Amino acid sequence: MNDMTPTREQRTAALEGMGCKRKRVEDIRFTQGKGNYVDDVKLPGMLHGDFVRSPHAHARVKSIKTEEALKVPGVLAVITAETLKTVNLAWMPTLAGDVQMVLADGKVLFQNQEVAFVIATDRYAADDGLNKVEVEYEQLAPLVDPFKAMDQDAPVLREDLAGKTTGAHGPRKHHNHIFEWTVGDKDLTDTAFRKAEVTIKEMISYHRTHPSPLETCQCVCSFDKVKGELTIWGTFQAPHVIRTVVSLIAKLPEQKIHVIAPDIGGGFGNKVGAYPGYICAAVASIVTGKPVKWVEDRIENLTATSFARDYHMTTEIAATREGKVTGLRVHVLADHGAFDACADPSKWPAGFFNIVTGSYDFPTAHLTVDGVYTNKAPGGVAYRCSFRVTEAAYCIERAMDILAQKLGMDPAELRLKNFIKPEQFPYHSALGWEYDSGDYHTAMRKMMEVTDYAALRKEQASRRAAFKRGETREIMGLGVSFFTEIVGAGPSKNCDILGIAMFDSCEIRMHPTGAGIARMGTKSQGQGHETTWAQIIATEIGIPADNIMVEEGNTDTAPYGLGTYGSRSTPVAGAAIAMAARKIKAKAQMIAAYKLEVHEDDLEWDIDGFRVKGLPEKFMSMKDICWAAYNSVPPGMEPGLEAVSYYDPPNMTYPFGAYLCVMDIDVDTGVYKVRRFYALDDCGTRINPMIIEGQVHGGLTEAFAIAMGQEIRYDDTGNVVTGSFMDFFMPTMVETPHWETDFTVTPSPHHPIGAKGVGESPNVGGVPAFSNAVNDAFSFLGSTHIQMPHDFWRNWQAAKTLGAVA
Amino acid sequence: MIPGPFSYHRPASLADAVKLLADLGDDARPLAGGHSLVPMMKLRLATPAHLVDLHGVDDLKGIRRDGNTIVIGAMTTQHELLASGEIRQSLPILQETAALIADPQVRYCGTIGGNVANGDPGNDMPALMMVLGANFRLSGLGGERDVPASEFYQGAYFTALEPGEILTSISIPVPPAGHGYAYEKLKRKVGDYATAAAAVVLSMAAGKVATCAIGLTNLHETPLLATDAANAVIGTSLEAATLKQAAAAAEAIMAPAADARGPVEYRKHVGGIMVMRALQRAAGRAA
Numbered sequence A: 001m002n003d004m005t006p007t008r009e010q011r012t013a014a015l016e017g018m019g020c021k022r023k024r025v026e027d028i029r030f031t032q033g034k035g036n037y038v039d040d041v042k043l044p045g046m047l048h049g050d051f052v053r054s055p056h057a058h059a060r061v062k063s064i065k066t067e068e069a070l071k072v073p074g075v076l077a078v079i080t081a082e083t084l085k086t087v088n089l090a091w092m093p094t095l096a097g098d099v100q101m102v103l104a105d106g107k108v109l110f111q112n113q114e115v116a117f118v119i120a121t122d123r124y125a126a127d128d129g130l131n132k133v134e135v136e137y138e139q140l141a142p143l144v145d146p147f148k149a150m151d152q153d154a155p156v157l158r159e160d161l162a163g164k165t166t167g168a169h170g171p172r173k174h175h176n177h178i179f180e181w182t183v184g185d186k187d188l189t190d191t192a193f194r195k196a197e198v199t200i201k202e203m204i205s206y207h208r209t210h211p212s213p214l215e216t217c218q219c220v221c222s223f224d225k226v227k228g229e230l231t232i233w234g235t236f237q238a239p240h241v242i243r244t245v246v247s248l249i250a251k252l253p254e255q256k257i258h259v260i261a262p263d264i265g266g267g268f269g270n271k272v273g274a275y276p277g278y279i280c281a282a283v284a285s286i287v288t289g290k291p292v293k294w295v296e297d298r299i300e301n302l303t304a305t306s307f308a309r310d311y312h313m314t315t316e317i318a319a320t321r322e323g324k325v326t327g328l329r330v331h332v333l334a335d336h337g338a339f340d341a342c343a344d345p346s347k348w349p350a351g352f353f354n355i356v357t358g359s360y361d362f363p364t365a366h367l368t369v370d371g372v373y374t375n376k377a378p379g380g381v382a383y384r385c386s387f388r389v390t391e392a393a394y395c396i397e398r399a400m401d402i403l404a405q406k407l408g409m410d411p412a413e414l415r416l417k418n419f420i421k422p423e424q425f426p427y428h429s430a431l432g433w434e435y436d437s438g439d440y441h442t443a444m445r446k447m448m449e450v451t452d453y454a455a456l457r458k459e460q461a462s463r464r465a466a467f468k469r470g471e472t473r474e475i476m477g478l479g480v481s482f483f484t485e486i487v488g489a490g491p492s493k494n495c496d497i498l499g500i501a502m503f504d505s506c507e508i509r510m511h512p513t514g515a516g517i518a519r520m521g522t523k524s525q526g527q528g529h530e531t532t533w534a535q536i537i538a539t540e541i542g543i544p545a546d547n548i549m550v551e552e553g554n555t556d557t558a559p560y561g562l563g564t565y566g567s568r569s570t571p572v573a574g575a576a577i578a579m580a581a582r583k584i585k586a587k588a589q590m591i592a593a594y595k596l597e598v599h600e601d602d603l604e605w606d607i608d609g610f611r612v613k614g615l616p617e618k619f620m621s622m623k624d625i626c627w628a629a630y631n632s633v634p635p636g637m638e639p640g641l642e643a644v645s646y647y648d649p650p651n652m653t654y655p656f657g658a659y660l661c662v663m664d665i666d667v668d669t670g671v672y673k674v675r676r677f678y679a680l681d682d683c684g685t686r687i688n689p690m691i692i693e694g695q696v697h698g699g700l701t702e703a704f705a706i707a708m709g710q711e712i713r714y715d716d717t718g719n720v721v722t723g724s725f726m727d728f729f730m731p732t733m734v735e736t737p738h739w740e741t742d743f744t745v746t747p748s749p750h751h752p753i754g755a756k757g758v759g760e761s762p763n764v765g766g767v768p769a770f771s772n773a774v775n776d777a778f779s780f781l782g783s784t785h786i787q788m789p790h791d792f793w794r795n796w797q798a799a800k801t802l803g804a805v806a
Numbered sequence B: 001m002i003p004g005p006f007s008y009h010r011p012a013s014l015a016d017a018v019k020l021l022a023d024l025g026d027d028a029r030p031l032a033g034g035h036s037l038v039p040m041m042k043l044r045l046a047t048p049a050h051l052v053d054l055h056g057v058d059d060l061k062g063i064r065r066d067g068n069t070i071v072i073g074a075m076t077t078q079h080e081l082l083a084s085g086e087i088r089q090s091l092p093i094l095q096e097t098a099a100l101i102a103d104p105q106v107r108y109c110g111t112i113g114g115n116v117a118n119g120d121p122g123n124d125m126p127a128l129m130m131v132l133g134a135n136f137r138l139s140g141l142g143g144e145r146d147v148p149a150s151e152f153y154q155g156a157y158f159t160a161l162e163p164g165e166i167l168t169s170i171s172i173p174v175p176p177a178g179h180g181y182a183y184e185k186l187k188r189k190v191g192d193y194a195t196a197a198a199a200v201v202l203s204m205a206a207g208k209v210a211t212c213a214i215g216l217t218n219l220h221e222t223p224l225l226a227t228d229a230a231n232a233v234i235g236t237s238l239e240a241a242t243l244k245q246a247a248a249a250a251e252a253i254m255a256p257a258a259d260a261r262g263p264v265e266y267r268k269h270v271g272g273i274m275v276m277r278a279l280q281r282a283a284g285r286a287a
Ligand SMILES: Cc1cc2nc3c(=O)[nH]c(=O)nc-3n(C[C@H](O)[C@H](O)[C@H](O)COP(=O)(O)OP(=O)(O)OC[C@H]3O[C@@H](n4cnc5c(N)ncnc54)[C@H](O)[C@@H]3O)c2cc1C
Pocket: B029, B030, B031, B032, B033, B034, B035, B036, B037, B038, B039, B054, B074, B075, B100, B101, B102, B103, B106, B109, B110, B111, B112, B113, B114, B115, B117, B118, B122, B123, B124, B125, B161, B165, B166, B167, B168, B191, B192, B193, B194
C-alpha cells in the first residue's frame, strides 16, 4: 500500500452516504431556473381551460347560458355538469369515501365552487370567455358555523344524500352529518373522570387554514385518440394513486394511462387528492383531441382546493392532585365543508387523531369525532402532517398546559411527570397505537438545559411583577411543546387507500461502471429525495451517492407506490430502498466470493466492497463487482445487478421532539415578537442533517404562520375573506423568527436503517409551542385558553377582555 | 387573475399623453408603475380598454430643489426617493415612509405620482403629503392647475383629478431645519397596507411643541389631517395625558372599515397609539 491509499474515513466520506450533509443535487437546476414544472409543459396545439366559479356559498343553479361565451374569439367549448353526465363524470369519488361534484350539478355548495369549464386557445381567451358565461342562481340559506350543522332546522346541503342513513364510515345522525368515529374505552374513562381529584375541560379549536404551496395545483392532459392513451402531467404527490383513480372513474385500462409528476413546487398535502380541474382537463382533451392545460391561480388555490384542519376539540383531562394524568376524553367536531374530501387512509375518517394521548401515559382515554358538512370548500387534507396528527398534538399540548395551570405546576414539570418512560416501549396507547420507541425525558431535559428554562421562568416572574406595577406594557410567554408524531402510513393491517395497501417501493438498477439508477413510488415536492435516497444506497452498497441517479414521478417507469405525504417517504420508501439495496448487496457478495475464490461466508463488508476475512489485501470493490455482474457471474447465476423491493412496514414510526418558544407581546397593539425558538427533534437515524435542518426550518415557519394568523376565514354568508396573500398570512423572511435546532437520536427498532420521518414534525410540534407561548403570556391575567390564530388584533382583544388595556 | 383585453400606448411627451387620454376618453387610464392598477386589472376590478404608459415622458421624472420647495416628478419611483440625497437632506420623513411601502420589488416600480393619484386609502404617501402641505400639479387639455393635497382626496378612489388629467409633479415646501418627524405604521407583515398609520411633522421651542401637523393613513375612506389632535399638543411638552388627548381627538375622526387587519374598534385604537408613538418619536428628533 502506498501513501495514496485512502483511509477508511476518506473512503466513507467519498460515498457521501448517511449522516453526510450532502448538498442537494436538485438545487443545481432549481437555483438556475432550470426546473421543469407542469406549467413548463407546452405541447403543440395545447388548449387552456379555466373555471366559471360560484360567487355564492349555497345556491340553486337555475340555468347556465354559454352562447355569449362561445362567441368570444378563441373560445372553443364550455363544459357543464350536463356535458359530464354524458360520460358519467359529473361527480367523482373522494379519497374519504364520499362523492364530490366535478361541476355544479343543480346547486352550488361553496363559494368558488366549479360551475363550468371554458376551453380556449389561450389562457386569456378562456378568462374572457368565462366572464361571458351567464349563470342564474337562486340563493339558499348558507351554513357556515359547524356548530349549527346538526341543528334541527339547519339547511339541507347534500340533497344527493337524501334518505341515506349510512355513509362510508357508518351511520349518519343528521342530514349534514358525515360520520361518527369512536375509539377507546368509554366506561373506563367515565370511571376515571368520576374518581378524578382534578379535571379540566376546554373547547380547543384548530382553525381552518390552507397548505398554499408556492406552485398551485395544475395539470396538462393529452388524449391520443389513435392509441386510446391518456397522458397526464400533474402536480401530484401520489402519481400512482391518481393513475388508479383515473382508471377506475374514466374506465380506461390502467396501462393506457401515463401519469407524470415533474418537478413540484411544494405540496404540503394540497396535491394528494383529485380535483375537478384534473377531470375537466382530461374530459376536455378527450372531447377536443388536443392537449388541455389547467392551472389554478392563487385565489382558486386558497378558496377551492383542499383546506386543512377546522377541528373543534372539546378536551377533558382527569388527574390526581399531584399531577398524574388518569384519563382523557375528547370530542371533535370536524368541519369538512361541502364534501368529505379528506385525504386519509380509507378506514380512518379522522386520520390518526387517536394519537391524541400524545407523549403521556394515559391509563384510559375515549375519543369521538363527528364529521359535518358546511357551505365551505371541501377537504381537509393533512397540511404537512400525518393525517390529523397536528390537530391531535395541538389538542393534547394545549390541554396539558391548561392542566398545569390549574394544578399550579410548571408545564414542563407536568410533562416530565407523565411521559411514557423509556422502559415502557414498545408502548401500547389507550387509543390503540404501539409506539415503537422513544426517550422523552432525555429530550425534554436537554431542551430545558440548553435554553436555561429555569432562568427564563425567573425572568418571566419578574417581568410579570413589573407589568403589574405598570412599568412595562409587554408580557412574556414561554411555550412548551412536547409532541409525538405518528408517521409512515402504513402497515397493510391498518392502512389502505381505496383498497390499495400503503406500502412503498424502490427499484435499483446498477450499471456496469459502478453507477446506477433508483426509482421510487414516492414523489418529492421539495424534500430532496434525489439527494437523500442516493445517500441511503451509498451507505448500503458502497457506491458514491453522486453515482446514483434517483428518479420519481413517472408511473410508466417507477414501481407502484403510494406517494409522498404524511412523512411516509423515509419510513416506508426509505425502508424499501434499504431492502432493495440489500438484495443487490447479497447478489454482489456471491459475485465477489466467486471472483475472490472464497466462500461467501468468508467475506465481510468493508465500506465500499467485500474483503476476505483475515486477508485484508483480498478485496473487491462494489464498483468492480458491478462490472463483473455483467460479464463474469458465477455459473448458473443470471447476469445483471438489480433489485426491487415493496416494503409493507410492520409499524408506524414515532418521531418526537421538545420545542420552546419565548415570546413578548405588546398588549397595546397585540404585536408579538418571537424572541427565541428552540426545536429539538428526534427522528431516529439522521440521513442528511442539512436536509433535516431545512425541513425543520420550513415546518417551523409554517407553524409560525398558522399559529399567528394564517387562516381561511368565512363571513356569515359564506364569503371567503382571506382569499389572497394580501390577507392570508404568508410570512416573509422579515417576519420569520430565527430557528435554533437540536436533536437526540432514538432509532426506530423496526425500520431497516432506524429512520423515522421528520418533514412534518416541526409543523406538528411548532403550532402548540407558539400557541402555548401566547396563552402562557396571558395566563397570569386570568385566562385559561385563547383560540388561535393569535394575530395582532386578537392578542389585543384578549388583553382587553382580560382588562389589560382600557 | 387574468386581465381583460386592453391596448397599450406609450407617448413620448406630456402633450401627446394628454391628447391621447382626451382622444381615448373614459376607457383610457394612465399607467405609472402599475403596482396598484395591474393587480386591479388582474382581478378585473379595473377593465380599462387603453393603457397610456407614462414611462416614455421624460418631463415627469426627477427630483429638484426650487428655492424652498422640493419638486418631485410624478414618475419618480419609491426607490429613487430612497436613493436621493436631496430628499434625505430636506424631507427625511419621505424616506422613512417610502421604506415602509411594500417591498423592494414594488418600490423599484411604484411611483410617487401613482401612489398619490391612486386614491386608495391604504396608500401611505397621501396622508404624508397633507401633513407636508404638498401641492399637486395637474395637466389636462385645458392647461395646468395646482391642487393642494389637503383638497385632493374626495372618497375611496375619488380624487380631484378630472378625466384625462395627468398629475405631473408634486411640490413640497421644505420643513424648517430642526423639525421633528415620524411615520408610524402598524402592518401585519412586509408588503401589507397599514392597519393604521400616522405621520407627524412638528417643531419644538423651549421644550414645547410649537407647530404640529398629524396625518392618518387607512383609517377612513380618505387620508385625514388630524387637526384637533395636532392643536391639542401645540404648547405642551407631550405629557402622557396630552398624548392620550391627542389620540382621542384623532380617533374621533377615524372611520376605518373592519377587515382582516381587525375590527373597527381595534383599528381605531391602534390608530390612536400610532399617533402617540409618532408624536413622541418626532419630538425626540426635533432640535
Ligand atoms: C404587494 C404590494 C404591496 C403594496 N403595499 C403598499 C403599501 O404598503 N403602501 C402603499 O402606499 N402602497 C402599497 N402598494 C401600492 C404601490 O405603492 C403602488 O405602486 C402605488 O399605489 C401606485 O403607484 P404606481 O406607480 O404603481 O401606479 P399605477 O398602479 O400605475 O397607477 C395607480 C393609479 O393611479 C393612476 N395614475 C398613475 N400615475 C398617474 C399620473 N401621473 N397622473 C394621473 N393618474 C395617475 C393610474 O391610472 C391608476 O389609476 C403595494 C403594492 C403591492 C403590489
